[in-house]
Amino acid sequence: MKTNLLEKMFGWISDTINGGERAVLDALSAIVPYTTASIPAYLTFTHTLVNMGFPVNVAFLAAFTVEVLGVTSVSTAIRFYQWNKNHKNDAEKAPFWLAVITYVFYIIITLSVNVILEIYAATRAPAVIWAIGLFSLLSLPSGVLISIRAQFGEMLEDKREKAEQRKTERQGQRKPTLVYNKDLKMPELAEADRKNGGKFQ
Numbered sequence: 453m454k455t456n457l458l459e460k461m462f463g464w465i466s467d468t469i470n471g472g473e474r475a476v477l478d479a480l481s482a483i484v485p486y487t488t489a490s491i492p493a494y495l496t497f498t499h500t501l502v503n504m505g506f507p508v509n510v511a512f513l514a515a516f517t518v519e520v521l522g523v524t525s526v527s528t529a530i531r532f533y534q535w536n537k538n539h540k541n542d543a544e545k546a547p548f549w550l551a552v553i554t555y556v557f558y559i560i561i562t563l564s565v566n567v568i569l570e571i572y573a574a575t576r577a578p579a580v581i582w583a584i585g586l587f588s589l590l591s592l593p594s595g596v597l598i599s600i601r602a603q604f605g606e607m608l609e610d611k612r613e614k615a616e617q618r619k620t621e622r623q624g625q626r627k628p629t630l631v632y633n634k635d636l637k638m639p640e641l642a643e644a645d646r647k648n649g650g651k652f653q
Contacts, residue, residue: 482601485523485594492588493519495566503569518561519591525555526595527602534603555592562588 497515500506529551566588570581
């Protein structure tokens with residue numbers, strides 16, 4: 453038990469900072485996956501606009517569509533993998549490999565637009581092109597982070613529901629109340645006691 457005033461004050465400060473740090477990190481981890489996708493989206497927008505001659509609105513739409521495809525395909529593949537892991541019945545399995553093939557198709561599109569066009573243009577150093585290629589694959593970690601955060605949230609929600617269900621079941625298990633009936637005669641009570649295996653004794 454804390455009795456020192458200075459100890460209480462610094463303990464409160466420490467608890468406040470630690471709690472705030474967890475809240476900030478949780479908020480950042482929820483925001484970062486979506487801001488991460490903006491980097492490969494910008495690269496796709498620039499290359500489709502400059503190298504491929506797309507109109508601005510079409511280049512923007514292409515960048516948005518490609519990155520959403522990448523993030524959602526990764527997230528879907530992870531969800532399907534977890535579902536299949538928990539459900540061994542073949543009839544209940546999700547099409548995991550279709551999601552993987554979708555992401556592979558996204559990789560081909562992204563590397564073709566952002567890397568192969570750079571190699572063809574030959575205006576940048578190989579190291580720069582390599583860095584552009586790595587930036588183009590940022591949808592993989594962002595999709596993984598979005599998926600595992602969603603799964604963790606579902607696990608916490610499932611845990612809360614089970615805890616509430618157990619609490620409700622415990623509240624519903626009440627002992628039966630013995631009510632005295634003055635009109636019940638002794639022979640009838642003895643007969644009832646015999647049928648119930650001597651529970652009234």
